Amino acid sequence: LHATYALGLAFLMDDQFDAAAPLFAELLMPARRAQLSRDRIRRSLTNLGECQLKLQKYAAAEVSLHEAWEMSKQDVNARWPYFNVQRLLATAMLKQKRYQEAEPLLLEAHEGLVRG
Numbered sequence: 001l002h003a004t005y006a007l008g009l010a011f012l013m014d015d016q017f018d019a020a021a022p023l024f025a026e027l028l029m030p031a032r033r034a035q036l037s038r039d040r041i042r043r044s045l046t047n048l049g050e051c052q053l054k055l056q057k058y059a060a061a062e063v064s065l066h067e068a069w070e071m072s073k074q075d076v077n078a079r080w081p082y083f084n085v086q087r088l089l090a091t092a093m094l095k096q097k098r099y100q101e102a103e104p105l106l107l108e109a110h111e112g113l114v115r116g
Contacts, residue, residue: 005044012047017054024048042071046085053092062092083112 004023011020024047045068052061065088072082087109093102 005040008044008047012051015054017051021048021051021055024051038071038075042068042075042081042085045071046081046088049085049088049092053088053095056095058092058095062089062096065089065092079112080116083109087113 004027008020008023008027011017011023024044027044028041028048045064049061049065049068052058052064065085068085069082069089072085075082086105090102090106090109093099093105
């Protein structure tokens, strides 16, 4: 699992989103079965959602990012990941022209990221 995650990150950083997305999706089932840390699952969902955004698969990105966002809400120490995934989730909504739903999420994410 670690090698697959590392390869997915390498593809993500190289803007090879079509290669990275299936790797992050592939990681989720065994990660859940093995009961890996919620943080690892959240990061995989966030990375998958980011790839889906870049591939213009906005509805799929919203599903992945919403699950990651819900997981981030439960970790009070993960403020930056929470606001980052919230920003990505709002972007998925904006791309689907759901402006009223996205606006409060985007504003809160911006404030949280600026405050650090």
